[in-house]
Structure formats: C-alpha cells, structure tokens
Amino acid sequence: MSFFQAHEAVVLGPGEGTNFHVLGELITVLVSGTQTNGAFTQYAATSPAGGGTPLHTHHNEDEAFYVLEGVFEVQCGEETIRAEAGAFVFAPRGIPHKLTNLGPGSGKRLGIVSPAGFEGFWEEISQLPTPPDRDTLKALATKYRLEIHAGEG
Template sequence: MTAQEAPQTLPAPLLRGPQEGETIDVAGVEHFFRLTAEHTEGRLSFEEFTLAPGVVGARPHVHHGHDEYFYVLEGELTLHNGEGEVTAGPGALLAAVRGTPHGFRNAGTRTARALCLYTPAGYEGYFRDVHDAVASGAEVTDALLAEFRGRYRTTSADPA
C-alpha cells in the first residue's frame, strides 16, 4: 500500500461538558474558557464570562494580534466602540477586529453574561498572567497591566 492509498486518520470532534473549562477570575470578571489554544491548535479561544453590576471588564484598549467577538447572553454590557459607549443587551454582537479600540463594563443593575471568541487563540494567557500576579500578591497597577498587555500585542486606548 502506498502513502496515497493509506487511509487518512481524521481528528475527532471535541465535546466539552457544561462544567468543563478553565475558570480565571480577574478583577471582578469570571472568565470561563471552554476552548483555549491547547484545544484548537491555536486557531481560536472561546469563553463565557460574567460581570457583576458596576464592574469594569476592560478599559478601552486595542489588540494588534487578534480579533475579539462579544455576544451578550444576559443582562447588559456597556461597550466602548471606539467612538463612545453603547448599551448592548441579549443578542447583541460586537466585533472588535485588530486595531479597533474597544472596552466593556457593566453599568446595569443585573449581572451580565456574555460569550467571547478570540482568533487566533492565545489571549487567554493574558488573563492567566494577571490572575497569577494577583495570586502572588502583586498590586494591580496601570504599569503592571501595560506590561502584561504588551506581551500579547495589546495597547491602551484610554480616551484623553
């Protein structure tokens, strides 16, 4: 049998149960990564996150190495869209492609729950880094966050 005649072995689909994933708590946001780079050969990461009322998930920032897509499931997110803020409820989708200033917070009175897709994968490492630093006793400062963002080709976009 030649290499051309050999049967191909195809990868099997990955099924994750409802509780399977990696939870990373960062600054009041619970990130529940269902898929990370390890599961997708670096193609994408996929998470569900929850954000209590009054919590800022991320101040305006810009990714230079990946795209992010937010889909609101419950509650409301106040999203910075590069020009200002908009309120997004269930079913709303924000596409923050590379180079797009964006951020999010929960200005509502109910916990917000949303999905986020990252492509390519890898930004989950940022959340791991921040979580590990805080767990080791580091104070979360703008300088610390800037250092970690820099590792993942992300810069601040705070409006002046």
C-alpha cells in the same frame, strides 16, 4: 492549564472550563488555542454590576462577543451602543473597545478571540495580586500586544 491536546473533541458540561479571575471579571476558557491549533479561543465572561473591561486595543487578535444576559454599554471605535441579551459585537484588531455592565446584577457574554493565544494573558494576570500594580500590568499587556488606554473611556 489543564487543556486537552489538539485534534481532540471538546465537550464541556454546564459550569466546566478553565476559570480565570481577570480585573474583576470571571473568564472561563471553553476551548483554547492548544485545542484549536491556534485558530481561536472561545470563552464565557461574567461581569459584576458596574464591571467590564477598560478601553483597550488588541494589536494581534480580533475579538467578538454575544451578550447572553444583562445589559452592557459597549464602545467600539467611535460608536457606543447599548447591548442587551442577543446583541453581537465584533471588534477587529486595532480598534479600541470597552464594555461596562449597566445592570444591577451580573452580565454574561460568550466571546471568541482569533487567533488564539490571548488566553495566556488571562492566565498570567489571574496569578497576580489584585489589583496588579500598574507597571506589571503594562508589561503584561505589552507582552500580549494589548494596549490599555489609561484615563480614557
């Protein structure tokens, strides 16, 4: 990764950041844990029509996102909502969540993960063949204390 050193200002122009292709999504890391002394990672994500995330649970990080464009169906715990541009979702660690882009085009969101470190998952998975085999994905998820709920949601 070509991230800056800690304690340096981060200023990015449009389209800048570190891009990772993760299970059909484009994840752009805007500021990494290295840059925030491990406090958080800020990212932008683009989901294709019908794309999104599987039902999953972070056991180490809280995650929040703000919908910039499109319409997503978001499941967070027992609640499922329709999240349009301007909607905000906070998924504390330990709460299963997923999102699906309902629109005919790409959906975009701005997210934050705290504490930082989960960007390592995105970097590692982006280097695997697409789609990654189930055992490799499971091992990588375990490394990052991520539970992917197979066959659910």
